[in-house]
Amino acid sequence: MKKKLLLVCGLVLIAGLLFAGGGQEEGTAGEGLGGEITLWYFEYEINSQEDMEFIANRYMELNPDVKVVLESPPIDQYHDRLITAVGAGEAPDLAMNATAWMTELAEAGVIFDWETQVPAAFIDTFVQNMLETGRFKGKLYGLPYLATSRGMFINDTIYSKAGVKPAKTWEEFVPAAKATTNAAEEYYGLALQGAGVENFAAWFLYFFWSFGGEIFDGQGNLTINSAAGVKALTYMGDLVNKHKVTQPNVTATDLPEQLNLFKAGNAGSTITGPWLIGILASDAPDLEYSVVPIPAGEQQITLGVTDSLVFFKDSDNPEVAKDFAQHFLSPEMQTRWVSGRGMIPIIQESSKDPIFTGNEKLKVFLEMLPSARFAPLDPRWTRIMEEGGKALQSVYLGQANPKDALDKAVDNVNRM
């Protein structure tokens, strides 16, 4: 009896193992759209889940035979998990992507050129110069769905107490930052991010580009160690070590901590994107602040960043994926999605919506966007950010001078 019971259990277990496991349902052919697609989306600084579910549910109401599965890996793991999923053959149908990450997917040939997948009339609904940020080697691998530029947030209370005005140039900035620094009362002229991705990918570029620097020369050689690069890093290092106008422990300050410093009134100024407007509205509504353009060096610049939607060739349900992408990027959905994130839309009709144009604080970012510069789409960019970030940190820690640090970074990128 026992042996028979064991045998039955064993057969049930084996049967379970054989028939276990998931797998996407086959898309239903025939009339209308049907089947399942998966979208990976970013969890931005301002909560994204509610809006994303609204957009997906609206689509499913219009297409009852379709199921949209939403997944949102934590932002600091998103890239690594996407790479793992693609490598394992488990890529989603659609995924939001930092536009800079697109190059590695494009070079691997795992994502579609959108211009071969969606109507030209749909492509024309985008703000065209922003759309070009999704183009790599002539193909539109990413559909940018939102943009940010960067501006300087000023704590009006600290500035009026010090009796100074926001600086228009980097030369004016040092005395203004000194006047708005009081270590005893724990506020500093500038909240500077010294850790994390934007350490190099944003902060260095604010200074480097404004001093006339170019990341690559005409032959594609990395030139962050040019005279402009050394000037930029010398200026940044002096802010930390010579003038002491930044918070201490810069190399432990990542983006959330940088924003926390400004929110808590510990910084006279900081440079970041429009998402801080929404964060301050909910977390620090009494903080009096204004937004001004980033101070100029030889040039007035701002950093532009777009996030893009990519479409994987492994998609089991490409027709639904394409259709959903057009739904997500429709004016109504984009107005809700982008305004909820506190960012700037790339769909033309959305960008004219009063929710954006009527926002006084957002206006500065909108006005700066046409002259924004974007990080290059280069497969080496991840390595450049890593080595460049280390160069900045070594200067902040007093371990190296700017020239040696940047030379080492360039050498490491070329070697590794």
Next chain:
Amino acid sequence: MNRYFGYRILQRIRPVLFLLPSAFFIFGLVYYPVINAAIISFFDYNVLSREMSFVGLKNYLFIFNEPLFITIFQRTIVWTVTVVGGTTIVALALARLLDVQFPMKAVVRSIFILPWATSLALSAMLYRWALNSERGLLNYTLKEVLHVIDQNVGWLATGQTAFPWLIYVGIWVSIPFTTLVILASMQSVPRDLYEACALDGASGIQRYRYITLPSIRPIILITILVNFIAVFNSFPIIWVMTEGGPVNETDIMVTILYKEAFKFLNFGRASAVAVLIFVFLFIISVFYLIMLSRQEQ
């Protein structure tokens, strides 16, 4: 006759049949990935396009000639030896403490178990917040409560201050398991040995030194080896608290392996690092076990 012969065959191969599922899982989850990694280490491998191009020993030669990897290997040894050494010393003391009867011993024992019940990543996250320079509990306590500092200390801002804290957290999370294993071994030492010693006039320290330690020595040595392997490969604490920074100053072999694989998509080089870790730990383990068995003889 045939049925009897078949029965005899079944009897002989039955142990093998019972072992097959375990062997399947061990091969699939352990040996197959190791063999796969070893193969990939001789290629440039694009994980996205799954294209491979043979490069021979290029990845290994790069690692052996790159000062950064040499430094990181040395740091990994320091990390492992200090965490394992610190854990063993503290665990021995705690096990001794828990071996005696005292009021609320069960409560104290539960408190010691707590770090083990918490995931490594969560523990690391808690310490990361506690060590936050602007809003962390440690700086608040030192500055606002005890007034021993007047400026916030960036505990995770430099390698010199971050690395000791990482070691501390490594010891903190390793103590419960090691303590419990040593305690169990202590409690299995026959009590009549202690009684006989006490009758001969041996003091408590003498009993610990001449009875307890020799009796639990094999267990201590095994826990050292197990901890060495686990700590050498420990990823969550360092990744969550510092991601190996600043300036690679808290990177160990597994964190640089992770960066090469998932940030820079250099799976060939990452696989070479993984193979070197495996070979190093294998050699250490074999050498250690040989030494152990010789000493016991």
